[in-house]
Amino acid sequence: MTAYAQTETSNELGSISCEMRSVNHRYLELSLRLPEELRPLENTLRERVSQKISRGKIDLSFRFKASHRQSAAPQVNQAVLDDYARLNLAAAAQFPGLQVSFTELLRLPGVLQEEESSGDALLNAAKQQLEITLDEFIQARAREGGKLGQVILERLQGIERIVVQTREYMPEIRAVLKARLQAKLADFNLPLDAGRLEQELVLNLQKIDVDEELDRLTSHISEARRILGLPEAVGRRLDFMLQEFNREANTLGSKSVDGKTSKASVELKVLIEQIREQVQNLE
Numbered sequence: 001m002t003a004y005a006q007t008e009t010s011n012e013l014g015s016i017s018c019e020m021r022s023v024n025h026r027y028l029e030l031s032l033r034l035p036e037e038l039r040p041l042e043n044t045l046r047e048r049v050s051q052k053i054s055r056g057k058i059d060l061s062f063r064f065k066a067s068h069r070q071s072a073a074p075q076v077n078q079a080v081l082d083d084y085a086r087l088n089l090a091a092a093a094q095f096p097g098l099q100v101s102f103t104e105l106l107r108l109p110g111v112l113q114e115e116e117s118s119g120d121a122l123l124n125a126a127k128q129q130l131e132i133t134l135d136e137f138i139q140a141r142a143r144e145g146g147k148l149g150q151v152i153l154e155r156l157q158g159i160e161r162i163v164v165q166t167r168e169y170m171p172e173i174r175a176v177l178k179a180r181l182q183a184k185l186a187d188f189n190l191p192l193d194a195g196r197l198e199q200e201l202v203l204n205l206q207k208i209d210v211d212e213e214l215d216r217l218t219s220h221i222s223e224a225r226r227i228l229g230l231p232e233a234v235g236r237r238l239d240f241m242l243q244e245f246n247r248e249a250n251t252l253g254s255k256s257v258d259g260k261t262s263k264a265s266v267e268l269k270v271l272i273e274q275i276r277e278q279v280q281n282l283e
Helices: 036-052 068-072 078-091 102-107 116-187 194-208 211-228 235-254 259-279
Strands: 003-011 014-023 028-033 056-066
Touching: 003 116, 014 116, 028 036, 036 056, 036 116, 056 116, 116 211, 116 235, 116 259, 211 235, 235 259
Parallel strands: 028 056
Antiparallel strands: 003 014, 014 056
16 A cells, blocks of 8 residues: 655654655565664665555655764773773883874773763664655555445445346346247247246256346355454455356356356456455555
8 A cells, every 4th residue: 555654753852754665565665874873773774564454565664863962972981091001001111102193092992972862862763754654654554445445335336236247137138038038939830838937947947047146146245344443454255255256256257158148247346356356456
């Protein structure tokens, strides 16, 4: 399902923005772009998105811009610096010409450090930003899903109309079939056995009987409407239901001996395919 959300928050650490967008996809496919400061969160973010969303090709990106306060004054670990000074004095006799520049000194392990809480605070802020963005994103998908659901309900109403019309056609079709059979037998110009005629008529009517198919279609319509009203992901369930819809439409076409039922079968398949196209957009 297509949707988009973008949020941004500023605090003493800087500015964190999160953007999510999605297009239709049968499964969940997540593309994640993170700044270096947030790389440790990659697995956590992926897991959280998969907990909330089950379908769609999703692009998720974060941006972080550190505040001037955050980046202007690097912190020096004085205890580590003192250890290096003592080590230098101890090694001075062995390496009398050894010199270390100021920039090289700052690159020694442990000399420069962040405030202990700043790294964790940034990661926590990013996780909170994802939650805010996910909420907006899911709301956007829900609004889009409501529109798609309405389209599907309209197509279900169309299927229901065809089922009702086909039921109304069947007595007329049976009468026409009986008349055809009587006319064919009359062409032989032989005495007609009423019992035999009735038997042949029953066999032919059984071949074109679609009451079971129409009953199942009615049941499928009710079930599809129920599924659409569930407060959860419904795309996969509707995928399965459409297979059942299509099976009944195919059987109706194979049993058809009349232009009206053949047309009904074709119209059913058109509506089912239109629903299928929309279901691919649902989670």
